[in-house]
Amino acid sequence: MILQFAERMGQIGTESAFEVLAEAKRLEAGGMDMVHLEIGEPDFDTPENIVDAAVAAMRGGSTHYTPAGGIPEVRAATAAYVARRTGTKPEAENVVLVPGSKNILHFALLALVNSGDEVIVPDPGYPIYASLASFVGARVVSLPIRQSNDFRIDCDELERLITPRTRLLVVNSPGNPTGGVLLEEDCRRIADISRRHDLMVLSDEIYSRLVYEGDCPSLYGTEDMAERTILMDGLSKAWAMCGWRLGYGVMPRPLAKWMETLMINTSSCAAAFTQLAAVEAFTSPRSEDAVVAMRTEFQHRRDILVDGLSQVPGVVCHRPLGAFYVFPDISATGWDDRKLAHDLMHEAGVATLSGSAFGSQGAGHIRLSYANSVDNLERALERIGSYISKHSPVAAR
Ligand SMILES: Cc1ncc(COP(=O)(O)O)c(C=O)c1O
Structure with missing residues (x-):
């Protein structure tokens, strides 16, 4: 055949x-x-105390399905961690737990972008942004990230790329593959541009705990960005948990509801014991x-x-x-x-x-x-x- x-x-x-x-x-x-x-x-x-927490969860019977968006106490612990890191006030209902943060990008594109809409992605950038955006039928618009600009976004160039069809802007700081980090003034300018053009933004902050000099301002945590931003993050990089497959998104509630529906239709939920181990990652001084x-x-x-x-x-x-x-x-x-x-x-x-x-x-x-x-x-x-x-x-x- x-x-x-x-x-x-x-x-x-x-x-x-x-x-x-x-x-x-x-x-x-x-x-x-x-x-x-x-x-x-x-x-x-992975730090031993996090492994121990997962083993204890499994032994304690956490081997079943969980609610699609995640176990309520884990969603709450994730919201509290994000609040501490970014200075925002998300609640458990803003959080969706997924088996790997790529799902947040995929779900955001499925929920927000129609065929022919434009999605702006960093170039060079994590290849999955352009791949999934074109997979859902979007037109991918490249935003150049240059070494001559310390691998930060040139905000004037960004603004010139926006058209009435622009539906989503993807930002990644610290960035893969460049290691570039946005400054606070960059985040404020991106916030201003997004507000004026009424843009939704996906801010991939998966490397936010790996910054070596200076601060790592969160675009999600900048001014009023939380209302128009999907924060994409996960446990893979900061806690050496790539194989555990746990990512999360923080977003406005109506979008979180749609992501729960998308989880019901795809993975059902992230693994129960992996979710419970995340509480240990977020809250323990040893972690x-x-x-x-x-x-x-x-x-x-x-x-x-x-x-x-x-x-x-x-x-x-x-x-x-x-x-x-x-x-x-x-x-x-x-x-x-x-x-x-x-x-x-x-x-x-x-x-x-x-x-x-x-x-x-x-x-x-x-x-x-x-x-x-x-x-x-x-x-x-x-x-x-x-x-x-x-x-x-x-x-x-
Ligand atoms: C920028 C960026 N975002 C997201 C991911 C996905 O991480 P995970 O699916 O393990 O959560 C990676 C992995 O390399 C990455 O580099």
Whole structure:
């Protein structure tokens, strides 16, 4: 039988990190030694007290369905955590718990965007924004994020991109893949623009606990943004809980109601014991100590990677303020970013991602995650430096 796929499948993209990881694992299985700097996942184990809380929840019988939007006490604990972090006053009913924060983006697009509406996404940006927006039939409008602007949003440029069809603006600070962080003045300007153009905003703040210098202002927490913003966040990055699959959104109640309906129609609910473990993550001083310890270690690794890459001829590496990625400009080496990422993995044993995988504005860069040990970062630096010095792109083609 010839399978016939729906037309919309032609619109969906992917996240290259997962594809490159699979290819790197395949090369490793064939005997190659590989340093993994492709996937954005903390290499730390989840703090023990959070694991204990999940085990206790399971032993205590929390192995059943929960209400679709989440267990009421967990929604309340999430709202209280967001209130502390952002200075807002969300209530349990504003919170929806989902198995991974991507669901919040997908549900927001399904609930708010009609076919042909425009969705503004950062470029370079997390590839799932453009992928899901085009999957639901939106026209994707790229907002360039430039190294020359410290990987912040140029608000004048943003305003010029808004049309009567603009339905949703997606903002990500600290940003993947750049590590760029918006300043308070940026957030205030975005708030002003959103108010004047009556825009809904999705603010992906999943890296908000990983900021190394200065503050991380929350766009959700800026002025009156909570009434027009969907805060997207999750436990994956701050508490090293990627495999637990727990994300959440905080949003106006009528939208939260629709997201509950979308949960009923898709996953039913996030896992009960995972939700209960989140209360331990949000409330225990031990969990907070673990977040701070991981952040301190990430900062140390960031500096090793930035300093090392800056020694490589032709590589210009901005020191990012947040997340756990560096996004060096490699254009002066003469390499095409896709070819360099490919060859570094296949020939030098370092898995990275091409900047182009994050949007056309990412060309000329590669993304490296420093969620890996200092030993591995040093091995990667040695391999990258010697590969780029020994192989000119022309000879390699
Ligand atoms: C910017 C950004 N948002 C959202 C996610 C999704 O995280 P999760 O699905 O684990 O909640 C990621 C994961 O890499 C990310 O980088």
